[in-house]
Amino acid sequence: MFRRALSTAVFCLFVFGATLAVQGIWSALLVANLQTTPALPWSVPVMAALLWALWSYAGGRWGPARMQAFRARSLRAGQPPRAIFTKALAAGMLGLGALVLLWTIIFELISVPIAARADLGAYPLLTVIAVVTMASLVGAIVEEAGLRGYLLVRLQREVPGPLAIVIAALVISPGHGATQGFVGPVLLWYFLADVMFGTLALVADSIRPGIVVHAIGLFIFFAFVWPADASRTVISIDSADASFWFSVAAFLGLSAASAALLIKLGRESRAARLRGP
Numbered sequence: 001m002f003r004r005a006l007s008t009a010v011f012c013l014f015v016f017g018a019t020l021a022v023q024g025i026w027s028a029l030l031v032a033n034l035q036t037t038p039a040l041p042w043s044v045p046v047m048a049a050l051l052w053a054l055w056s057y058a059g060g061r062w063g064p065a066r067m068q069a070f071r072a073r074s075l076r077a078g079q080p081p082r083a084i085f086t087k088a089l090a091a092g093m094l095g096l097g098a099l100v101l102l103w104t105i106i107f108e109l110i111s112v113p114i115a116a117r118a119d120l121g122a123y124p125l126l127t128v129i130a131v132v133t134m135a136s137l138v139g140a141i142v143e144e145a146g147l148r149g150y151l152l153v154r155l156q157r158e159v160p161g162p163l164a165i166v167i168a169a170l171v172i173s174p175g176h177g178a179t180q181g182f183v184g185p186v187l188l189w190y191f192l193a194d195v196m197f198g199t200l201a202l203v204a205d206s207i208r209p210g211i212v213v214h215a216i217g218l219f220i221f222f223a224f225v226w227p228a229d230a231s232r233t234v235i236s237i238d239s240a241d242a243s244f245w246f247s248v249a250a251f252l253g254l255s256a257a258s259a260a261l262l263i264k265l266g267r268e269s270r271a272a273r274l275r276g277p
Contacts, residue, residue, distance in 0.1 A: 008158055012151050012171055019146035020175060022054060026138045030131060038123050041130040048134065051141060058145055074150045080206045087265045088204040092213030094258035095196045099189070099217070101251040103225060106185045107232045108244060113183065114230050132222045140214035147172055147194070148201040148210055156202075165198035196258070203266040 026047050033043035056062070060072030080088070106112065120128045147168060155164035169191050176190040200210040235244065 004158070008154060011154050012168075015146050015151045015154075016171060016175065019142055022142045022146075023138060025050065026135070030135075034123065034127075038127055041127045044130045044134045047138060051138060055141065055145065058149070074153050075145055076149045076153055076201060076205065076207050077145070078206050079208060080204045084204055084265065084269060085206075085209055087261060087268075088200055088206075088209035089212060091203075091258050091261035091265060092196070092200050092209055093216070094254050094261065096213055096217045096220075098251050098254035098258060099193055099196070100220060100225060101247050101254065102189060102192070103221075104232070105244075105247055105251060106189060107229055108235055109237075110185060111234050112186060112229075132219060135222060136215045136218035139218045140211050144197065144201070144207040144211045144214055148197055148207050152198055152201060161202045165195055165202060168198055169194035199262050199266075203262055203269050205269065 026043075029043040029047055033041060055077075058071055059075045059077055060068040062068075079085070120131065123131075151171070152164055152168050155167055158164075159167065172194055173187055173191060176187060180186050180190070197210045197214060200213065201207050204210075
């Protein structure tokens with residue numbers, strides 16, 4: 001029992017480290033690009049090629065042959081049935097809307113240190129669009145493959161799915177704190193986001209819906225939400241206006257709608273698996 005738990009812990013830490021390493025490669029390429037030839041976003045096609053190679057290998061392509069089936073299962077990147085994919089996508093987008101609102105609510109209620117981010121305003125528009133798009137794809141594909149694929153699949157072998165989702169979100173939490181700051185409400189936000197993406201992967205039995213939602217979400221945050229954080233004004237509940245309470249109501253409504261759809265989808269997926277092919 002102890003050896004199995006230790007093996008799982010080592011595997012999860014390795015996957016988490018590999019996920020951070022790939023994102024670090026993209027950061028290094030981007031910095032080198034912006035410091036040398038900012039008008040020519042060469043880091044984007046280079047990272048796209050690397051991302052394709054890593055995705056292919058993680059999904060079971062190339063040797064060694066004895067590990068191909070294991071890698072394919074661990075990535076969990078099969079195409080789910082269209083109905084399941086559509087419903088998972090809808091649930092994820094509803095959840096994404098709730099998360100965007102929750103982020104703004106947090107920043108309106110408490111003073112949060114703003115994490116350092118690259119200022120892209122001084123660079124050509126083509127470079128900015130290409131970089132933000134690639135950053136969104138890298139974050140979505142790498143995190144979903146590593147964390148909701150390999151890491152969560154391994155945890156599901158040891159504990160029930162819902163518990164595996166929570167454990168995975170807790171394992172990831174220090175990584176968020178290292179880049180975003182160890183601020184309680186912000187860490188809670190990331191925990192909820194990780195739980196949502198884990199649930200998407202679980203009910204769809206695929207990381208594909210999560211990749212789409214995650215990439216859209218990152219693009220929204222890179223382009224609109226995070227740049228506005230520095231200008232947000234902290235308010236008290238007593239002075240909150242109608243727009244604030246509308247945001248709260250919309251957050252609760254979207255959260256409830258997303259949760260209800262995920263629960264319904266989970267039941268349908270379990271019934272489909274019981275029926276078999």
